[in-house]
Amino acid sequence: MDEHYDAARIEAEAQDFWERNASFRVTEDPSRPKFYCLSMFPYPSGRLHMGHVRNYTLGDVVARFQRMQGRNVLQPMGWDAFGLPAENAAIRHDTAPARWTWANIDYMRAQLKRLGFAYAWDREIATCTPSYYRWEQWFFTRLYEKGLAYKKVSAVNWCPNDQTVLANEQVVDGCCWRCDTPVERREIPQWFIRITAYAEELLADLDTLEHWPEQVRTMQRNWIGKSRGIEMSFALAEPLAGIDRIPIYTTRPDTLFGVTYLAIAGEHPLAKALAATRPELAEFIAECRRSSVAEADMATMTKKGIDTGLKARHPLSGREVPVWVANFVLMDYGTGAVMSVPGHDQRDWEFARACGLPIEQVIAPLDPATPCDLEREAFTDKGRLIHSGAFDGLGFEQAFDAIAAALAERGNGEVKLNYRLRDWGVSRQRYWGAPIPMLYLADGAEIPVPAERLPVLLPEDVEMNGVQSPIKADPAWRRTQIDGVTAEHETDTFDTFMESSWYYARFTCPDLGTAMLDPARANYWLPVDQYIGGIEHAILHLLYARFFHKLLRDEGLVACDEPFTRLLCQGMVLKDGAKMSKSKGNTVDPEALIERYGADTVRLFMMFAAPPEQTLEWSDEGVAGASRFLKRLWKAVHSHVENGVGVENAENGVRVHFSSGKMDSDPIFSPIFNASFDDNQRELRRKTHETIAKVSDDYGRRQTFNTAIAAVMELLNEIGKRADRSSAPGLAVEREALEAAVLLLAPVVPHACHALWQALGHDTAVIDAPWPQADASALRRNTIELVLQVNGKLRARIDVPAEAPREDLERLALADPNVQRFIDGKAVRKVIVVPGKLVNVVSG
Ligand code: ANZ
Numbered sequence: 001m002d003e004h005y006d007a008a009r010i011e012a013e014a015q016d017f018w019e020r021n022a023s024f025r026v027t028e029d030p031s032r033p034k035f036y037c038l039s040m041f042p043y044p045s046g047r048l049h050m051g052h053v054r055n056y057t058l059g060d061v062v063a064r065f066q067r068m069q070g071r072n073v074l075q076p077m078g079w080d081a082f083g084l085p086a087e088n089a090a091i092r093h094d095t096a097p098a099r100w101t102w103a104n105i106d107y108m109r110a111q112l113k114r115l116g117f118a119y120a121w122d123r124e125i126a127t128c129t130p131s132y133y134r135w136e137q138w139f140f141t142r143l144y145e146k147g148l149a150y151k152k153v154s155a156v157n158w159c160p161n162d163q164t165v166l167a168n169e170q171v172v173d174g175c176c177w178r179c180d181t182p183v184e185r186r187e188i189p190q191w192f193i194r195i196t197a198y199a200e201e202l203l204a205d206l207d208t209l210e211h212w213p214e215q216v217r218t219m220q221r222n223w224i225g226k227s228r229g230i231e232m233s234f235a236l237a238e239p240l241a242g243i244d245r246i247p248i249y250t251t252r253p254d255t256l257f258g259v260t261y262l263a264i265a266g267e268h269p270l271a272k273a274l275a276a277t278r279p280e281l282a283e284f285i286a287e288c289r290r291s292s293v294a295e296a297d298m299a300t301m302t303k304k305g306i307d308t309g310l311k312a313r314h315p316l317s318g319r320e321v322p323v324w325v326a327n328f329v330l331m332d333y334g335t336g337a338v339m340s341v342p343g344h345d346q347r348d349w350e351f352a353r354a355c356g357l358p359i360e361q362v363i364a365p366l367d368p369a370t371p372c373d374l375e376r377e378a379f380t381d382k383g384r385l386i387h388s389g390a391f392d393g394l395g396f397e398q399a400f401d402a403i404a405a406a407l408a409e410r411g412n413g414e415v416k417l418n419y420r421l422r423d424w425g426v427s428r429q430r431y432w433g434a435p436i437p438m439l440y441l442a443d444g445a446e447i448p449v450p451a452e453r454l455p456v457l458l459p460e461d462v463e464m465n466g467v468q469s470p471i472k473a474d475p476a477w478r479r480t481q482i483d484g485v486t487a488e489h490e491t492d493t494f495d496t497f498m499e500s501s502w503y504y505a506r507f508t509c510p511d512l513g514t515a516m517l518d519p520a521r522a523n524y525w526l527p528v529d530q531y532i533g534g535i536e537h538a539i540l541h542l543l544y545a546r547f548f549h550k551l552l553r554d555e556g557l558v559a560c561d562e563p564f565t566r567l568l569c570q571g572m573v574l575k576d577g578a579k580m581s582k583s584k585g586n587t588v589d590p591e592a593l594i595e596r597y598g599a600d601t602v603r604l605f606m607m608f609a610a611p612p613e614q615t616l617e618w619s620d621e622g623v624a625g626a627s628r629f630l631k632r633l634w635k636a637v638h639s640h641v642e643n644g645v646g647v648e649n650a651e652n653g654v655r656v657h658f659s660s661g662k663m664d665s666d667p668i669f670s671p672i673f674n675a676s677f678d679d680n681q682r683e684l685r686r687k688t689h690e691t692i693a694k695v696s697d698d699y700g701r702r703q704t705f706n707t708a709i710a711a712v713m714e715l716l717n718e719i720g721k722r723a724d725r726s727s728a729p730g731l732a733v734e735r736e737a738l739e740a741a742v743l744l745l746a747p748v749v750p751h752a753c754h755a756l757w758q759a760l761g762h763d764t765a766v767i768d769a770p771w772p773q774a775d776a777s778a779l780r781r782n783t784i785e786l787v788l789q790v791n792g793k794l795r796a797r798i799d800v801p802a803e804a805p806r807e808d809l810e811r812l813a814l815a816d817p818n819v820q821r822f823i824d825g826k827a828v829r830k831v832i833v834v835p836g837k838l839v840n841v842v843s844g
Pocket of ligand 1 (some may be wrong): 114225227249251252256333334335337339345380
C-alpha cells in the first residue's frame, strides 16, 4: 500500500500524464457545448505572487469542473508583455526589455506548470510578439479609415519622472500610478480612439450583463457618466479676440437665477487670449497645468482663481456677472466653462468663499425642516425655486422644462446629453510597446501604414539610456519611403491596454497568420463564459475590452455584443490585515510553499480560506491544515483500497455497481443490494449524495468553493465514523463515498485526485470522469417525524420509518404513552392517518 502522501512525486506524475496526452488541447466541436474559461493574463514581472495563484486557481477550478460536466473547455494563458516596468528593469539590469521580458515569461510559465493549471498551452500568446501586435496595428489602421482613430493636440497628464503621458485612470491622487511622482499638464499631439462614439451602447449594454457583480457595473456607469442638461451661452459685454459669448453646460438649469459668476478653464480659448497680454494670468494658467489634474480630485482640491475683468450677461435676467479663470474647471468636459451657482453647488461655493464672490439662494428645501444654511455650505438638493422671477414655486422637473423653453424662445440653449467618458488616448512616448502604425510626409500629412507593410517592427536589440525611447533616438528607424517619397514613422507606441483589450479573442485562433481573427473559430468560443480577475480592473481594462469587442463586431470579426458573460472579481490576499506587497515586505512566496507542501496544498488552502470575492487572510496554520486534510484523504482511500478491492465479487453473489468507472453502464445499486443496507450505511449514502448535490451547486451556481470543500471535509469525517468493512454493502457504501470525495475535489486538488482515482481502480483519468450525480433515492431520509393528535390537539411527536405502512403508524400512535394519557380510558371511535405527516385519534 502507498500510504505515504508524496506530493512532489504525485504532482510530477500527474503533470507528466497531462503533458503526454495533451489533455487540455481543444478544438472546436459543434456537437458539444463549449465553455470558455479565462483568467486575466499576467504581466511578466518576474515571478508569481499569491494574487496570481488565487486568480488562476479559481479559474482552474471552474474550468476543470466544467470539463467534468461534459463541456468542451478552453482555458488559455498568455502574457501581457509590453509595458513600462520592462524598460525600468532593463535600465537597472543593463539588459534589453525584450530579453528581460522573455526570461520572466520562461520563469513564470514554469511556475504555472508547477501549479498544475489545465491550460491549453498550445495557444499561449505573448503580446510583444510581432505576430500578435501586427493585427492590432492593422486594426488601428482600419479604425483610422473609419474615422474612429484620430490625432489631436491635447492636454495630457504628464509624468515628469517616467517622461510619459498617463491616462486619467493612471493618475492616482494627482500622482503617477507607478512612481507616485506629482503629475503635470502638457499639450502634445496624441492619437485617440473614439470610445465616446460607443458611450451610449457601452452604458446600455451594462444592463444585459446580469452575471457581472453589481459593483463593477455601477463603477462603469459612473465612469461613463451620462447626464442630461442644457447648453446655453452667456453673451460677453464686450467681445474679445473675436469671442462674443461663453457657452456653458449645466445639469441644473433650475438654478440659473443663482448664477453669480462664470468660471472658465485655464485652457479655455478666452483664457488663452487674455494670457497673451496678462502675465499674471499666464502664470496662473501655467500653475494650474503643473498642479493636480485628475478629475476625481477636482471636488476636493483647493479652489483657486483669477478675475479676468470680463463681464457676461445672464441670458434671462440680463444681469452682468464676472468671468473668472478657475482651476477646478476641466477643458475637455462640456464646454470648458461653468455657470457658477455658489448657493447650490459645493465647488462653486468654495470658490466663491475663497474669492469673495456673492452667494445667493434660489432653491428652497421641499421640506422646511431640511437644514439649509448657505453660511456653512451650499444647499445641493433639488427643491422649489425662489428669487427666480416668473419661475418661482416650480419644482426641478418643471423648472428644467420651463427654463429650457424660455431659453429656446430667445434662440439660446438646447437640451444635451453629456458623457463624462472621454476618447481614449492611446499614444505613449515609451519604447516597449507596439509602434503606432502611422507615417508622416514632409508636409505633415499622415498615412496609415499599408497592410502589406505590417507589422511595423519594434527593434528588440536596443540599449536603454533611461531618457528617450530608442526608436525616437534612431533616425534610421524613423526614416522610410512610401510611394517613392520620404516619410517618417510615428515613434509613439500604443498604451498597453490596447493589447489586453482583445487577447481573449485571439486565443480562439492564435496561430492565424492571414487575419486578426477567424470568425468561425472566434464565434464558436466567444463570448468568454467565465472571466476572472481583480476588481482593480473594474473600469479600465473591462471597459476597453468591451469597447474593443464592439469594434471587432462592427468589423465583422465577431458576432456577439459583449465579450464576457460572467465575471468574477476575486478579493485581495492579505497578510496581518494588509495587502501583500513587495513595498510592505509582507509577501509569501508561492514557490517556497509549493516546495514545502506541494501545489495541491497551496491550491486547497487558497480555495478553502475564503469565498472568492472576499479578501483572503494569509494563515500559515491554514496551509498546514490543508496539508493535513490531503494526507487524511490520501490515507482514507488507500486503506479502503487495501480492504475493499474485490467488492464486485463479494459474498452472496451481490454485485456492487459504481456511478463512475468500470461498470458505469449499470445502475449504482441493484434493488436487492439496496434492501440490505443497515441504518448506518443508509446514513452514509445519504451524506454522500447530499454532498454531491451541495458541492455541485456551490461550484456551479454559487461559486463558493470554500463551502464546497468544507462539505467534502464533513463527508470524510462521516466516512471515518460510519465506514464498515465487515460486509460487501458496507464496503460498497464506503467506496461510493470515497469516489464521490475524489471526484468532487478533483477540480481543486487535481494531482492528488488523479492518483487516487487510479488507486480506486479506474482506467480512465479523473479529468475525463463524468461529474457525479446525486441519487434522489439515497437522499430520502429513512425516518420521518410523525405528529400525534388526540381529538385534533397535538399530543406528541415521534420518529417512524419513512416507508412504514398505515397499520404500523396506527399501532405506534395508539401505543404512545402521551396519546394513551389523553385518551384517558375512553373509547377510540376513529383513527385518521395521513401517511408521512400525522395520526389523529378521535375518542370519547
Ligand atoms: C450649474 C450648477 C448648479 C451645476 C448646481 C451643478 C449644480 P455632471 O452632472 O457630472 O455632468 N460642469 C460643467 N462643465 C464642467 C467643466 N468643464 N468642469 C467642471 N465642472 C463642470 O456635471 C455637470 C455639472 O458640472 C454642471 O452643472 C456644471 O455645474 C459642472 F447647483 O452648472 B452645474
